[in-house]
Amino acid sequence: MAELWKSLPSWVRNIVVPIIALVVAWKLMWFVIGVVAGLVGFLINVLLLVGIAAAVVILVKKAAKS
Structure with missing residues (x-):
């Protein structure tokens, strides 16, 4: 792996690889945020359904009593 890294041109090591790393990190961050937001939305829907x-x-029990 070190040989492959050393064989890359310096502009690839210093410019291209960090940009690719930033793009991957950005996509991963938004994926995690999307999953968390989806779970929170699902939990809110479940709580609303249980409340209703x-x-x-x-109301049905009160109506049955009277």
Whole structure:
């Protein structure tokens, strides 16, 4: 691996490789942010669904009593 790195021209080692590393890091960061945002959105939807279901159950029980 060291031989391959040494065989690259200096402009590739100093310019191209860092740019590629930055692009990959940027894409990876936005992938992680997207996954986290998706999970948070899913959890919010689940909580809303559970809340609505609980409200319906409470209302049905109150209606059945009267």
